Amino acid sequence: MKELHVRKERLEFNKLQKRLRRQVGSAITDYNMIEDGDKVMVCLSGGKDSYTMLDILMSLQKTAPITFDIVAVNMDQKQPGFPEHVLPQYLTELGVPFHIIEKDTYSIVKEVVPEGKTTCGLCSRLRRGTLYGFANEIGATKIALGHHRDDIIETLFLNMFYGGKLKAMPPKLLSDDKRNILIRPLAYCREDDIAEFAEAKGFPIIPCNLCGSQENLQRQVIKQMLNDWEKQNPGRTETIFSAIKNVVPSQLADDQLFNFRDLQIQPEGACDTGGDELNFDRSPVVQYINAVQV
Numbered sequence: 001m002k003e004l005h006v007r008k009e010r011l012e013f014n015k016l017q018k019r020l021r022r023q024v025g026s027a028i029t030d031y032n033m034i035e036d037g038d039k040v041m042v043c044l045s046g047g048k049d050s051y052t053m054l055d056i057l058m059s060l061q062k063t064a065p066i067t068f069d070i071v072a073v074n075m076d077q078k079q080p081g082f083p084e085h086v087l088p089q090y091l092t093e094l095g096v097p098f099h100i101i102e103k104d105t106y107s108i109v110k111e112v113v114p115e116g117k118t119t120c121g122l123c124s125r126l127r128r129g130t131l132y133g134f135a136n137e138i139g140a141t142k143i144a145l146g147h148h149r150d151d152i153i154e155t156l157f158l159n160m161f162y163g164g165k166l167k168a169m170p171p172k173l174l175s176d177d178k179r180n181i182l183i184r185p186l187a188y189c190r191e192d193d194i195a196e197f198a199e200a201k202g203f204p205i206i207p208c209n210l211c212g213s214q215e216n217l218q219r220q221v222i223k224q225m226l227n228d229w230e231k232q233n234p235g236r237t238e239t240i241f242s243a244i245k246n247v248v249p250s251q252l253a254d255d256q257l258f259n260f261r262d263l264q265i266q267p268e269g270a271c272d273t274g275g276d277e278l279n280f281d282r283s284p285v286v287q288y289i290n291a292v293q294v
Contacts, residue, residue: 013200020197023188024056031172033183036066041140043131044074046087046206048198049146053186072098075127086204103130132180147184150191153240157222168244
């Protein structure tokens with residue numbers, strides 16, 4: 001009985017691992033994230049997401065039709081109680097090249113941000129600037145971040161609700177200084193799958209005691225809202241992510257993104273397939289309403 005249970009668990013893990021590898025491979029292919037000869041700097045925080053990203057990228061590296069290098073980089077922000085030995089020991093045993101950047105951004109954040117206020121914004125900016133510069137130093141052509149599908153969706157609603165902007169996290173991004181390309185190989189992966197994978201693999205997780213311990217963050221509010229939606233309507237988050245990949249500018253209201261000002265009546269027979277009005281007009285419900293009105 002025990003042997004049967006172990007075999008079932010192994011089977012489920014294999015399915016999970018294949019799913020994650022397939023999703024990462026699809027994201028890399030869809031957005032041309034990694035090219036032949038790339039040196040990919042994998043940013044490790046010590047959390048489940050970055051551990052999973054490194055594991056899967058190393059696995060894909062062995063079977064990919066292209067050649068690319070991986071170097072793991074962790075930024076020691078000098079947070080009190082941070083176990084400095086964990087990542088070097090893990091990465092040494094793994095046999096992957098790595099660097100530990102020591103920079104006391106913790107003190108800066110605690111000094112600048114008032115007590116009780118969210119530290120994530122400043123912390124991420126300081127960390128990002130340091131990592132960008134280090135990527136240039138070591139000649140990395142891509143910077144891999146561990147954001148997953150749920151992060152992307154949460155960011156969409158954070159920007160909508162609190163920033164008044166319709167934007168999320170792109171799977172691939174050129175930095176503002178045009179010197180770094182960021183990639184998010186986990187863009188298609190669900191957080192629940194990553195958490196299950198990380199637990200099964202037994203990664204030495206290092207909790208964040210700076211921003212990760214803050215309660216009532218706006219992101220946590222959004223996460224709870226999305227979780228409630230998913231419970232009420234399973235599959236909703238998947239639909240939302242599909243929407244992020246299927247944007248129709250002519251059906252929004254950004255006059256910088258779509259030229260509304262110069263819209264003109266078109267000759268008969270010329271239809272714009274970019275919108276959705278034609279499909280809506282042809283729907284059975286609309287056709288029925290029109291027939292009743294006639």
